[in-house]
Amino acid sequence: MTTSSTNNSVFRGFFEKQKLTGPNFIDWYRQLRIVLSIDDKLNYLEQPLPPAPVAPAGQHVAPEILAAHTAWVKGSKEIAGLMLMTMEPEIQRNLENLHANDMLKELKALFAQQAEQELLQTTRDFHACKQEEGQSVSSYVLRMKGYIDNLERLGHPVTLGLAVSLILIGLRKEFDRKFIDELGVVSSNDYPIKMNCDNSAAIIIAKESGI
Numbered sequence: 001m002t003t004s005s006t007n008n009s010v011f012r013g014f015f016e017k018q019k020l021t022g023p024n025f026i027d028w029y030r031q032l033r034i035v036l037s038i039d040d041k042l043n044y045l046e047q048p049l050p051p052a053p054v055a056p057a058g059q060h061v062a063p064e065i066l067a068a069h070t071a072w073v074k075g076s077k078e079i080a081g082l083m084l085m086t087m088e089p090e091i092q093r094n095l096e097n098l099h100a101n102d103m104l105k106e107l108k109a110l111f112a113q114q115a116e117q118e119l120l121q122t123t124r125d126f127h128a129c130k131q132e133e134g135q136s137v138s139s140y141v142l143r144m145k146g147y148i149d150n151l152e153r154l155g156h157p158v159t160l161g162l163a164v165s166l167i168l169i170g171l172r173k174e175f176d177r178k179f180i181d182e183l184g185v186v187s188s189n190d191y192p193i194k195m196n197c198d199n200s201a202a203i204i205i206a207k208e209s210g211i
Contacts, residue, residue, distance in 0.1 A: 020087040025111040026118075026154060028086070029104075036079065044072070044079045048101045076100045119154045122147055126158075130170040141167060 020028045036042040053069055055061040079100040084092050095103050126147035131140040144167050148158050 020091060020107075022088070022091065022111065023114065025107065026115055029107075030153065032083070032086075041075060041079055044076045044100045045104055046101065049073065049076055049099045073099075115154060119151070119156060122150050122154065123156075126151065127166065131172045133172070137171065140170065144170070 032045070033042060036045055050069060050072060053061045053065045076099040080098060080103055083100060083103060084096065087095070091107075095106055098106065126144070129140075129144055129147065131137070144163070148163050151158055
């Protein structure tokens, strides 16, 4: 079996576990990029098909230029075919005749509104999240981490400093000083909190029982 055949087999096996249904477009696209990056074929997805080479009057197109264009067309069709294999039939029907990059543009147009709405709601929930009375710090931090992970999945990662700041803002007053001390935060003022810190202990703190 050739390397190309092996890679195609791995690609198919990977995406058969999660076909594109519509609502899962963002996850599907992220995984698609990972697989194509490993196989050095991401360019077929993210760059448009180059126009066919045309020689000036009285001249011929160099064989290597023709060969390069032919290889690109073939590669784009291969990726498009593999993408179609990972879609539900109703999504496939409108995309069958497109090359990989054009197919991606159509998919983004179809599901962009869905992604924007999810991003908006996640951002609102993230900024509004506060530790509830009786809720442990570990439970609260894990909930905030869920919003952070979702924002990254949506293509809008949160910096570590901003994430920790928002977590601290949402803590109940009886917990925030212990949390800051455990994180190694150097506070320049009591409230509002302004800080320089090493936040590497945040996950450990979140897992502590009884906090």
